[in-house]
Amino acid sequence: MTQTHFRIGQIVPSSNTTMETEIPAMLRAREAIRPERFTFHSSRMRMHKVVREELEAMNRQGLRCAAELADARVDVMSTACLVAIMAMGPGYHREVERELQAIALENHCDAHVMTSAGALIEGLQIIGARRIALLAPYMRPLTDLVVQYIEHEGIEVVDSRCFEIADNLEVGRRDPMQLADDVRELNTSGVDAVLLSACVQMPSFPAIQLVEDRIGIPVVSTAVCTTRRMLDHLGLEPVVPNAGALLSGRYPLPAGKGTVAAL
Known part of the structure; x- marks a missing residue:
């Protein structure tokens, strides 16, 4: 049976109020033109000021959040903080994704794991x-x-x-x-x-x-890029009305290629 309901998981800074607004807004807009339906689930990492010290402390909480979202058996899991990862040095999103994927699997969840930075x-x-x-x-x-x-x-x-x-x-x-x-x-x-x-x-x-x-x-x-890659990982057509070129359907991935690394 084709899956039509998907659970979206986000690891969110505690002071973030936008990713839990814009990601659902885009996917709700997509629901008006496509049959798939989505629910939204978050786990939070403490952070108030966007300074390096708080970003480093916040990153250490990510593994706990991944385990919590794994308990909800989400279908895709993404971090919802870009600068916390990019401030740690070139290519760091790949290391984070590997670590979060391992935690998800340890907790019996086979969610596609990604980062907003990636x-x-x-x-x-x-x-x-x-x-x-x-x-x-x-x-x-x-x-x-x-x-x-x-x-x-x-x-x-x-x-x-x-x-x-x-x-x-x-x-x-x-x-x-x-x-x-x-x-x-x-x-x-x-x-x-x-x-x-x-x-x-x-x-x-x-x-x-x-x-x-x-x-x-x-x-x-x-947020647009994060929504796009969530849809790619779920194998869904990357189309959202009025969300710009990346979500217009003009830029499909090659057939059978779920990640950009496979291009």
Whole structure:
């Protein structure tokens, strides 16, 4: 029997209010045009300020969260913090994914395990982006680490703007439509894509399609990339209305290829 109901698991910073809003919003929009249905489940890691010390402490809680989500027998499990992983050094998302996968399996759960950091890289690869511009809420030193992480994966960051907001709750309160004005300050000449929110906490979903239609190139966010890779791992058509190019159906994976590593 074909599976039509899926459990979505997220490992979420305790002060994050966005990933449990935007991921469900995208998948609920998909439910209006496709038959699959989703429920949403989270486990939380304590974090208040987006500074390296708190990010390192938060990362140590991830294994406990993976075990808790495994108990719910989720179908896909993802971290919901990008900078906590990217601040730890190039390629770190692969190590995290291996560790979380092992914990899930130890707890009798065969969920597909991913990270929002890995999903961002893979999403950009799927659309063939080699040069991007991005917006981020972080302090400049953390933004620079994100830029370095992305560039280590072979994607040039032509320009970046950061809003230097340390309080994670304040990031989550930002009006997503403000990004439609913020993006005007970016140098997007010759870029293949714009990363409208290089952060899982900075809301952006309502502005994605509007900005993409205006500038005429693919526009993504970390939440959009995470949703895309969740659908890929579940073997579902990566289509969400009004969520930009990556979720438009224009960029399918090759037949039988569930992960970008298999491309």
